Amino acid sequence: MSTSQNIPNIETRTVVALVEDRPGVLARIAGFFRRQGFNIESLAVGKSEKEGLSRMTFVVEGAPDVIGLVAAKLDRLIEIVEVIDITEENFAYREMALIKINADEKIRGEILQLANVFRVRVVDVGADEMTIETTGDSKKIDSLIELMNQYGIIEIMRTGRVAVLRSSLEINTKKEK
Amino acid sequence: MTKKTGGQIVCEGLLKQGVDTVFGIPGGAILPLYGSLSQYPDLKHILVRHEQGASHAADGYARITGKAGVCFATSGPGATNLITGLATAMMDSSPVVAITGQVARPGIGKDSFQETDITGATLPVTKHSYLVMDPRDLARVIKEAFYIATTGRPGPVLIDVPRDVFAELIDFDDSIWDEPIDLPGYHPPTIADLKNVKSAAKLIDDSKKPVILAGHGVIISHAYKELKELAEKCQIPVVTTLLGISSFPEDHILSLSFPGMHGVAWASLALDEADLIIAIGSRFDDRITGDTKRFATRSKKIHIDIDPAEINKNIKVDVPLIGNVKDVLNQLNPIVEQKTHQEWVRSIEQMKADHPSLKIKETDELLGQHVIKAIFEETDGKAIVVTGVGQHQMWAAQHYHFYAQNTWVTSGGLGTMGFEVPAAMGAQVGKPDNTVWSIAGDGGFQMTMSELATIVENNIPVKFAIMNNNHLGMITQWQELFFDKDYQANAYTANPDFAKLANAFGMKSLRVESQEDLKDAINEAEAHPGPFLIDFIIKKEENVYPMIPSGQSVEELMEEPI
Numbered sequence: 001m002s003t004s005q006n007i008p009n010i011e012t013r014t015v016v017a018l019v020e021d022r023p024g025v026l027a028r029i030a031g032f033f034r035r036q037g038f039n040i041e042s043l044a045v046g047k048s049e050k051e052g053l054s055r056m057t058f059v060v061e062g063a064p065d066v067i068g069l070v071a072a073k074l075d076r077l078i079e080i081v082e083v084i085d086i087t088e089e090n091f092a093y094r095e096m097a098l099i100k101i102n103a104d105e106k107i108r109g110e111i112l113q114l115a116n117v118f119r120v121r122v123v124d125v126g127a128d129e130m131t132i133e134t135t136g137d138s139k140k141i142d143s144l145i146e147l148m149n150q151y152g153i154i155e156i157m158r159t160g161r162v163a164v165l166r167s168s169l170e171i172n173t174k175k176e177k
Numbered sequence: 178m179t180k181k182t183g184g185q186i187v188c189e190g191l192l193k194q195g196v197d198t199v200f201g202i203p204g205g206a207i208l209p210l211y212g213s214l215s216q217y218p219d220l221k222h223i224l225v226r227h228e229q230g231a232s233h234a235a236d237g238y239a240r241i242t243g244k245a246g247v248c249f250a251t252s253g254p255g256a257t258n259l260i261t262g263l264a265t266a267m268m269d270s271s272p273v274v275a276i277t278g279q280v281a282r283p284g285i286g287k288d289s290f291q292e293t294d295i296t297g298a299t300l301p302v303t304k305h306s307y308l309v310m311d312p313r314d315l316a317r318v319i320k321e322a323f324y325i326a327t328t329g330r331p332g333p334v335l336i337d338v339p340r341d342v343f344a345e346l347i348d349f350d351d352s353i354w355d356e357p358i359d360l361p362g363y364h365p366p367t368i369a370d371l372k373n374v375k376s377a378a379k380l381i382d383d384s385k386k387p388v389i390l391a392g393h394g395v396i397i398s399h400a401y402k403e404l405k406e407l408a409e410k411c412q413i414p415v416v417t418t419l420l421g422i423s424s425f426p427e428d429h430i431l432s433l434s435f436p437g438m439h440g441v442a443w444a445s446l447a448l449d450e451a452d453l454i455i456a457i458g459s460r461f462d463d464r465i466t467g468d469t470k471r472f473a474t475r476s477k478k479i480h481i482d483i484d485p486a487e488i489n490k491n492i493k494v495d496v497p498l499i500g501n502v503k504d505v506l507n508q509l510n511p512i513v514e515q516k517t518h519q520e521w522v523r524s525i526e527q528m529k530a531d532h533p534s535l536k537i538k539e540t541d542e543l544l545g546q547h548v549i550k551a552i553f554e555e556t557d558g559k560a561i562v563v564t565g566v567g568q569h570q571m572w573a574a575q576h577y578h579f580y581a582q583n584t585w586v587t588s589g590g591l592g593t594m595g596f597e598v599p600a601a602m603g604a605q606v607g608k609p610d611n612t613v614w615s616i617a618g619d620g621g622f623q624m625t626m627s628e629l630a631t632i633v634e635n636n637i638p639v640k641f642a643i644m645n646n647n648h649l650g651m652i653t654q655w656q657e658l659f660f661d662k663d664y665q666a667n668a669y670t671a672n673p674d675f676a677k678l679a680n681a682f683g684m685k686s687l688r689v690e691s692q693e694d695l696k697d698a699i700n701e702a703e704a705h706p707g708p709f710l711i712d713f714i715i716k717k718e719e720n721v722y723p724m725i726p727s728g729q730s731v732e733e734l735m736e737e738p739i
Contacts, residue, residue, distance in 0.1 A: 020362060024296070024308070031300045053361075072486040078305045078325060081362040 011064040013087045020079040021054045038062035042160025057162045093163035096135045102152035103130035118144045181349040183312035183342045184213035190319030200231040204251020207278025209343035226627035230599035232262020235273045237603030240586050245272040245326045252278045253291030264302040266333040268590025272326035273333040281341040296337050304332030312345045316353045329365030330484040369500035377479045377496045378512045384453035386521045387413045393420035394458015394502045396583050403506035412517045416444045418459045420589040423579040437465040439571040442532035442723050449731045451476045458502040461491040471730035481505045542716040545644045549576035551695035560612040563601035565621035566592035568650035571721045573616045595624030601639045619645040629682040632708050640702045641710040646717045654720045679710035686710040
């Protein structure tokens with residue numbers, strides 16, 4: 001018999017994992033998120049400083065009572081060497097986006113002016129279109145997208161969040177709780 | 178350097194891992210492995226009748242020996258038939274290593290005959306899995322697979338090997354067997370954080386009404402002595418989970434049997450009234466907690482577990498002790514104060530008197546409870562008892578009192594009907610000198626009874642007790658209690674005559690319909706050197722009590738209406 005359950009609130013966590021760079025590892029991780037009913041908001045993967053190991057940054061959403069265990073459960077996977085839920089830690093994160101917008105010669109200048117405020121770079125210019133690149137936190141990218149909407153966005157490509165723990169400001173001291 | 182085929186490397190690897198028996202069925206993709214078997218006579222292969230039987234048999238063998246149980250299956254349907262067994266082993270943390278044949282490498286991904294992506298299909302039901310695309314990886318993979326299956330929180334590992342990888346002849350350097358295992362992402366914890374151990378000891382010292390909730394982890398880590406030591410040193414009553422049964426002798430004065438949905442009332446009540454619960458290698462399963470918000474609200478909790486992901490999963494705990502149960506108890510036991518809780522123990526004795534959960538009602542009819550009680554009495558509480566899921570399982574857990582260590586094998590987590598037949602076979606192969614009783618329902622038995630042929634063929638002397646009420650008993654009970662007696666698909670109106678069926682398989686059998694015949698029949702089965710089946714015709718529509726309905730709490734505990 002099932003008991004009725006309230007629809008849980010959704011909580012977002014940012015998790016950084018060091019994983020073995022082998023075929024099938026991503027499928028295991030994705031399968032794990034699916035089984036837990038977590039939604040992957042973003043996922044970024046790349047080689048790490050250690051040979052044979054990749055570093056992944058996940059932003060995942062799920063019910064608060066289960067998502068708190070996301071790191072511990074992920075660590076069950078054999079190929080995950082290290083995993084930290086950095087949501088409550090002091091971390092620096094960045095995301096990159098490529099945005100292709102309508103930009104004929106009449107409005108190109110105006111767009112560039114606006115874009116400068118966001119310190120974007122122009123990646124590609126065509127007759128009627130233009131692609132710009134921006135890096136920053138998700139909010140900055142969201143506002144840029146909102147701003148560009150008025151010109152007509154053709155395509156958005158976002159990398160998802162990458163994150164690192166910020167280094168301690170204290171010198172030669174080990175924090176102890 | 179010698180020349181070896183992939184198949185030979187697998188066989189050699191299994192022997193090096195101490196494997197003596199494999200349960201399996203061949204098929205096209207795994208035939209090259211079977212082609213190597215004759216060169217390794219120490220590796221005994223038991224030909225089962227269905228791959229599900231192979232995986233459950235490996236599971237039963239694993240649970241009873243503590244060693245990995247091994248099964249073989251071919252690609253496609255052979256491999257998919259293993260899945261129920263792997264899921265059962267996964268839920269109950271049992272070390273099973275499954276080796277499956279896969280279509281040859283060039284055929285992978287082309288919908289070849291009998292092709293299934295079995296590593297993909299088994300992702301959620303294995304602790305780990307491998308698809309071995311190069312025979313040079315086989316030795317390493319075998320070593321890793323057994324290490325992963327049997328260490329930390331044990332679980333099933335699947336190794337999928339394409340047909341041509343088994344067949345390929347390679348230059349093989351024997352020194353690879355001695356190379357250390359290198360798994361950078363796998364380090365099972367051993368001892369717990371010392372600060373937490375001290376906090377736990379303080380909670381134990383300060384508690385007035387402590388209860389131990391001992392689970393499968395005690396059995397897996399062989400911490401019987403350590404558990405007993407803690408219980409006796411601090412006079413703490415011991416409730417076992419369903420899978421923790423036989424981790425603590427049930428003739429011990431501190432033993433409280435099992436709690437929860439169909440557990441004895443005093444075990445559930447003791448957990449409810451406790452001021453401290455020490456959960457040891459158990460996972461606060463929903464069949465124990467019911468409504469987690471109302472579960473054991475008066476108590477602080479210490480949770481000893483090797484799997485960090487179990488901490489705070491279902492129940493928030495005050496002190497987590499992450500580590501191997503045996504090692505953690507060895508940290509904890511010396512620093513807890515010796516003390517007594519006479520008042521608390523006395524009050525639990527009163528609960529037992531007030532709620533006689535195991536009292537069997539007066540009747541001339543044959544009840545499932547009578548059958549279990551008789552098997553218990555005739556085997557002095559020392560037999561290995563194997564069950565599937567349902568009423569027969571609950572009656573067995575209640576009315577068989579386990580005096581010997583690790584003698585209870587049941588599908589607890591997954592609740593797999595049919596587990597009881599092949600798992601009993603595997604348990605008997607693992608412990609040939611023990612008496613193994615497979616307690617089965619007539620429903621579950623029919624799911625896997627083809628293994629009777631395997632059992633007779635190999636003269637595996639399992640004793641079968643079918644609790645035959647021509648019904649899916651637990652379904653009938655739930656429909657009576659929770660669906661206004663709207664009975665649907667609950668009755669088996671054309672069951673075979675199981676005693677005759679056993680004879681058809683070449684197995685001796687009896688049919689028992691009355692309480693008077695119980696003792697003699699059980700003794701006849703025990704005295705017979707080979708397998709034996711007794712068809713116990715028990716009363717229909719008899720419910721299992723006590724019962725705490727799903728998602729409820731001890732406040733809603735229902736006792737036998739007399």
